[in-house]
Amino acid sequence: MAYSNTIRTADHGLIDQIRNLVSNLRDAHRRYKMYRQTVxxxxxxxxxxxxxxxxxxxxxxxxxxxxxxxx
Incomplete structure (x- = not known):
């Protein structure tokens, strides 16, 4: 009889999403500061x-x- 065993590693999806969110917020803040400085x-x-x-x-x-x- 054959069987299969699947080993899953920890899913970093949520952590990656949080990192992307933080990165996007930093980028948006940097761009807004540039906008305000130019004005x-x-x-x-x-x-x-x-x-x-x-x-x-x-x-x-x-x-x-x-x-x-x-x-």
């Missing part, structure tokens, strides 16, 4: 300095989003 730095410029860079004040947030999160 802060561009907002500190005068209208003349922004004009020299070819940036209107109304486009600061969209530029910061692109800088932090890509297109």
């Amino acid at each position: 802060r730095e561009l907002s500190a410029l005068s209208d003349r300095e922004l004009n020299d860079l070819g940036i209107s004040r109304s486009s600061i947030r969209s530029i910061a989003i692109e800088a932090a999160y890509g297109k």
Whole structure:
């Protein structure tokens, strides 16, 4: 009579999911900090300095989003 014995190792699925979640949260936080820093730095410029860079004040947030999160 033949039989089969299956030995399973510990399932690290939950641990891997938690690690991925933490990694994603860190990445999201880093990107948000980059967004806020870009908005802060561009907002500190005068209208003349922004004009020299070819940036209107109304486009600061969209530029910061692109800088932090890509297109």
